[in-house]
Amino acid sequence: MTKKKIILLGATGSVGVQALDVIAAHPEQFELVGFAFGKNIEKAREIIQAFSPKIVVAAQESSQVTLAKAFPDVELHVGNEGLITLARTEGYDILLNAIVGSVGLPPTIEAVQLGRDIALANKETLVVAGYTIMAEAARTGSKILPVDSEHAAIFQVLQGVAKSDVRSLTITASGGSFRDKTHEELVDVTLEDALAHPNWTMGAKITLDSATMVNKGLEVIEAHHLFGIPYDDIHVVLHRESVVHSMVTLKDGAVLAQLGATDMREPIQYALSYPRHLTMHHETPFDLTEIGALHFEKMDLVRFPMLDLAYRVGKLGGGYPAVYNAANEIANQAFQDGKITFLEIEQLITRAVFEHMEFDGQTLHQILASDERTRQKVSQWVEDLTQEKKIALTEVRK
Known part of the structure; x- marks a missing residue:
């Protein structure tokens, strides 16, 4: 069996760490050939020792120097130029972009131009350059495989469904840390308050974006590019339990939904193993009878003005x-x-x-x-x- 060779951007972040769990759980399927990381040099050391990658990119030059002394056989680079070098590396099959922010755009463009598949957890790539990325992917044959749970859900539901049969997409939103507060009650909220997400454990930037609803706005724009669906046909509903990750409504009125536990390893693993569904090791328990009931509410775009603004900028x-x-x-x-x-x-x-x-x-x-x-x-x-x-x-x- 030929292993799928993986480049991982953002290896020490929340998504990156869970991706490493998936790779480690299936050593017969996956091989980590290179990764990039930010400031967590101790975690980077652990990853090098565990996976023996050929090439590593550090965000800081001091980290590059330190690791070069400890791992002389590893090719080490630094900064944004290092990310480009990593994307241009020969001999890998898929680049998993788990970097937060627009810094993840240039290496993704490089990888797409080379025809490499992209497992995309970086929303900003398609928000900033969606038309360019999707056009290049069509030209080179690169597959853009979504990792965000909402887009991964839509992607899975659409397998075997003709695009012409789709009426609309529905993305679910937990509502973030302040979903039960009025806009007026947000005047004095603290960072600690904002980072106390009720459903998910994520990095600070994404958790805060969830509280402002910018995160969901970015997801709407990303969904438009990924699936080619008009903005007016992409809906967002408040769903407190985060059990239904997204839904697709077909032209005949059928609604197809993807449900599951709040475990990011599932969409990560599917993006890496596509089109196969591998066994999930140490699977998060999921029992609808224990959940009992699911709730859905209309999104209040006055209460969440950043979501409303996202629709506006997407259409512009x-x-x-x-x-x-x-x-x-x-x-x-x-x-x-x-x-x-x-x-x-x-x-x-x-x-x-x-x-x-x-x-x-x-x-x-x-x-x-x-x-x-x-x-x-x-x-x-x-x-x-x-x-x-x-x-x-x-x-x-x-």
Whole structure:
């Protein structure tokens, strides 16, 4: 049996660690030939010792130097250029992109241009460059295999279903940490409050995006590109239990749903093993009789304005989705750093989108330039807000 050779981006993050569990559970099926990681050098050491990869990329030069001394037989690279080198490596079958943020875009484009399959957990790749990625994949034969549980669910349901038979898609949303709070009650919420997700254990960035509902907005845009379905036919419903991961409605009225435990290993494993369903080792128990009841509610787009804004930027196209995403990445991190309040996240994103100047026929290069300008602008707005708060605090103390 020929093993499927895997490159893993974001190996020390939440999705990356679970992907390693899947790879380790099926040594006869998978081989990790290379990976990239951020700051967790101790976890990177463990991965190298456990999987003996040929090539590793560190985010920081200091990590590269340290690992080079400990593992002289491993080819080591650093930074964004290292990610490109990793994507260009010969002899792998599938690249699992589990990096958070738009930094995951360039290596994905490289891999798609080489005709490699992509297991995609990085929403930002399709949000920023969906038309480019999907067009290149069609040209080279690269398969884009979704890892997000919602998109993986749709992908699985659509196996054997003609696209022309699809009426609409329904993506479920847990509602995040603040689903039971009114908008007015979010004024003083803390980072600790935001990271207390009721259903999932994820990284800080994605958990916070779930609380603002930006995460679901990004998923709507991603679903549009992955499945070629118009935005008006992509619906979001609030589903507290996170048992039904997504649904597909066919033209005859049949509704097909994918259900399962809240375990990211399942969509990861299916993306890596596609089109086969392998045995899940240490499977998370799932019993509908114990769950008892499932609840679905309409999404309130006034309560969750970032989801409404995502539909708007998706329909506008061009550089708008990139601006939405870039502004969110900066604002999300600023909240994590204690520089802005929770509600200021959506205020900054909205301002960036409404100030964006668009013109017809934008190229990917121009879209990426808009992305960079947005990051610079929003970063300055964050600093302005921080300074204003310091001045106000000084005045109060006087």
